[in-house]
Amino acid sequence: MEEKFSYSKTLKELQKILEELESENVEIDKLSDNVKRAVTLIKLLREKLKKTETEIKEIVKEFDEKQA
Amino acid sequence: MKKTDFSELGPLFVSMDDEKPAAALTVSQLNSQIKQILNSAFRDGVWVCGEVYRYDLDIVKAETRPYGQVYFELVEQDPVTKERKAAISAVMWGDDRIKIYEKMSAAVSGLVLKDGLQIKAKCFVDFYPPQGKVQLRILDIEPEYTVGKMAVEKKLLLEKLQATGLLNKNKQIEIPPVPLNVGLITSVGSAAYNDFADELKKSGYSFKIYVCDARMQGPDLENEVRQAIYTFDKYPIDVIAIVRGGGSASDLMGFDKEGVAVAIANSSKPVLTGIGHQIDRTVADEVANRSFKTPTATAQFIVEQVRIFEEETENLFTRILEEKDIFLANQSERLKNISKEVKSLSLLFTQKLGNNIEQVKEKIMWVTEKLFETRYSRLDEWERLANSKKPQNILKMGFTLLYDAENKIVKSVKNISVGSKMTVELRDGKIGGTVTSKERN
Numbered sequence: 001m002e003e004k005f006s007y008s009k010t011l012k013e014l015q016k017i018l019e020e021l022e023s024e025n026v027e028i029d030k031l032s033d034n035v036k037r038a039v040t041l042i043k044l045l046r047e048k049l050k051k052t053e054t055e056i057k058e059i060v061k062e063f064d065e066k067q068a
Numbered sequence: 069m070k071k072t073d074f075s076e077l078g079p080l081f082v083s084m085d086d087e088k089p090a091a092a093l094t095v096s097q098l099n100s101q102i103k104q105i106l107n108s109a110f111r112d113g114v115w116v117c118g119e120v121y122r123y124d125l126d127i128v129k130a131e132t133r134p135y136g137q138v139y140f141e142l143v144e145q146d147p148v149t150k151e152r153k154a155a156i157s158a159v160m161w162g163d164d165r166i167k168i169y170e171k172m173s174a175a176v177s178g179l180v181l182k183d184g185l186q187i188k189a190k191c192f193v194d195f196y197p198p199q200g201k202v203q204l205r206i207l208d209i210e211p212e213y214t215v216g217k218m219a220v221e222k223k224l225l226l227e228k229l230q231a232t233g234l235l236n237k238n239k240q241i242e243i244p245p246v247p248l249n250v251g252l253i254t255s256v257g258s259a260a261y262n263d264f265a266d267e268l269k270k271s272g273y274s275f276k277i278y279v280c281d282a283r284m285q286g287p288d289l290e291n292e293v294r295q296a297i298y299t300f301d302k303y304p305i306d307v308i309a310i311v312r313g314g315g316s317a318s319d320l321m322g323f324d325k326e327g328v329a330v331a332i333a334n335s336s337k338p339v340l341t342g343i344g345h346q347i348d349r350t351v352a353d354e355v356a357n358r359s360f361k362t363p364t365a366t367a368q369f370i371v372e373q374v375r376i377f378e379e380e381t382e383n384l385f386t387r388i389l390e391e392k393d394i395f396l397a398n399q400s401e402r403l404k405n406i407s408k409e410v411k412s413l414s415l416l417f418t419q420k421l422g423n424n425i426e427q428v429k430e431k432i433m434w435v436t437e438k439l440f441e442t443r444y445s446r447l448d449e450w451e452r453l454a455n456s457k458k459p460q461n462i463l464k465m466g467f468t469l470l471y472d473a474e475n476k477i478v479k480s481v482k483n484i485s486v487g488s489k490m491t492v493e494l495r496d497g498k499i500g501g502t503v504t505s506k507e508r509n
Contacts, residue, residue, distance in 0.1 A: 018450055021457045029477065031459050038454035042447050049447070053440050060429060 007048050014041040099197035106202070110193040113207060118142030120185045121155070124286055127181075136162020142189070142204060158191070160206040168209050175211035183287045184321055186221075188213035222324050225351055234333035238357045241338045245377045247306035247370055249276050251337065253296040256281040260313040260344065260363040267367030273374050278303055284312035289322030294331040301336050307370060308335060310352065311342040311363035323350035332356055342366030460495075469493040481506045 017038045021031070093101070123140035130138040143155040160168070165181075172179045181187070191204040229235040250268065254261045256279055268275040280296035283289050293310060300308050310332075322328065323343055329351045332339045338357035342365060343350060353359035360366040455461065459469065470478040471491040478484050486506055492499045 014450065018453060021454065031457060035454050035458045038457075039451060042451045042454065046444070046447050049440055049443050053436070056432075056436050060433060063429065 005044070005048060007045065010041055010045055010048075014038060014045065017041070095200075096197060099195065099200055103195035103197060106193050106195045110191075113190050113192050115188060115210075116142060116156075116191050116204065117186070117188045117213070118144055118156075120181055120183055120187055122183065123181055124183045130162065130165070133162075136165065138165065142187075156204055157201060158189075158204040158206055164205075164207055168206070171209070172211045172214070176215055179211060179214070180319075182319070182321065185214055186217035218321070218324070222351055225324065225326055225329065226354060228326075229329055229333065229351070229355060234330060235355060237333040238335060238339050238355060241336070241357060243338045243357065243373060244306040245373070247373050248274060249278070249304060249306045250370060251278045251280065251300035251303060251305040251308040253280045253282050253293060253300070253308065253310045254312060254363070255284045258284070258313060260284070260311045260342070263313075264309065264311050264342070264363040264367045267364050268371065271371040271374070273371065275370075278305055285319045285322060287322075290325040290327040293322070294327045297331040297335050297339070305337055307357075308337045308339045309342060309363075309366050309370070310339065310356075311366055312344055313363070314344040320348075320350050323352035325351070328352050329355045340366050340369065463493065463495040466495075481508055 017034050021034055021038065119142065121141040121143045123138065126140055127138050130136050138160050140158055140160075141155050142158050144153045145151065146153055169180060172181070188210040189204070189206045190208040190210075191206055194203050194205050195201070196203055226235065252261070252264060254264065261279075265277060268277065278300065280299055282292035282296045297308060320343065323341075332341075332352055332355045339355075341350075341353050341356040341359040342361070342363040343353065343359070344362050349359065358369065360369060463469070469492070470484075471493065472478050472484055473489045475491070478490070484490065484503055484506070486503050488503050490501055490503055492501065
């Protein structure tokens with residue numbers, strides 16, 4: 001699952017939900033579920049970002065060490 | 069001696085026309101009369117110019133004779149063909165000879181009577197009856213004439229040599245740098261010979277001396293020296309030296325001879341002379357490659373050539389060694405500089421490269437950071453947005469949700485009618501009820 005996680009796909013899904021949430025005819029019934037899903041997705045995206053950032057920092061650090 | 073009266077001699081002259089039988093004289097009567105005629109004819113003596121001939125051979129006997137007399141000849145040659153034109157016997161008495169010698173050496177130190185010498189002599193013309201021979205008795209000579217003759221001859225010869233290009237011919241031959249093979253022309257066993265050979269030996273260099281014995285004075289000098297030079301031309305000789313000890317000016321006459329001069333000029337080897345004279349230079353000296361005053365000086369010059377060569381070779385070798393060191397030092401300095409330059413350049417290059425990498429790295433970091441920052445903040449915003457949409461949050465603010473009988477959210481008054489059941493959801497619970505009225509805004 002983790003392997004297949006796609007930032008852009010997830011982002012698209014989130015944006016769709018957010019658009020729905022902001023539209024006038026939001027389904028109140030689905031509202032809760034949608035908000036829940038959105039928050040989950042945000043959490044996932046944030047994790048992914050965090051992970052990527054760490055990875056990049058790691059790579060740069062490695063490069064620095066090699067230079068020295 | 070009785071004075072001769074020619075008139076008394078009259079009848080003795082026989083006329084060929086005379087019919088009378090001639091009166092005859094004995095040989096001694098004739099010779100006696102010839103003597104009287106000659107004596108009276110040259111009563112006051114006569115000056116005669118001629119070349120001294122066969123003097124050298126006889127002078128050695130002079131001392132053994134009662135009057136110290138020397139017998140020789142005065143001759144005259146054709147100046148061009150050298151053919152003898154005339155000759156006459158001559159005698160010089162011991163007393164006259166002493167007087168003449170004094171006069172000659174007073175004129176030019178060392179000048180003595182010698183074969184080949186041109187003299188102007190005051191003579192008494194005598195006749196010697198026992199042999200029927202006319203003989204000059206030399207009474208006096210004029211040394212200035214001899215000196216002048218010698219000088220003129222020498223001058224003419226020098227001019228001729230100059231004109232024919234022979235005067236400087238031998239001088240143009242370069243003396244080999246290491247003249248170790250020396251052709252020596254001298255009288256073997258003489259002081260000159262020993263001086264010369266000793267000087268070469270003393271030097272310590274391995275000279276090889278080829279010797280050609282030749283008379284260094286007298287009439288044979290010209291031919292022997294010439295032959296010696298020709299002989300040496302065939303040998304592997306570097307330089308020819310003609311040396312002799314000091315001698316009188318007339319002793320040197322042979323070295324003023326054309327034969328010697330031409331042989332020296334035409335020699336294929338450089339010819340050095342060390343003829344040992346102080347006053348004058350001989351023609352041989354003039355024609356030679358170089359001339360020196362003594363045999364020793366001649367030998368010293370040859371030794372000096374070898375020494376100079378040795379020294380120059382030493383110096384050259386030293387210089388080569390020095391040059392080699394300088395060259396190596398220069399090259400190693402150059403290499404050092406080059407390697408220094410390479411080092412600093414590559415250091416500069418890597419530094420620059422490092423700087424570039426640093427910049428790139430910083431850019432990456434900066435971009436990445438910005439990228440993440442944007443993403444994070446957007447996510448934060450979205451989260452806030454999502455949260456704001458949470459129904460619970462809406463209820464917290466005092467809003468309520470209205471559901472119809474089918475539990476559907478009612479958003480408009482159109483969707484519910486008066487009298488139908490409804491449920492109202494509040495923050496902390498639900499309330500049931502019935503629609504009693506409706507009114508549109």
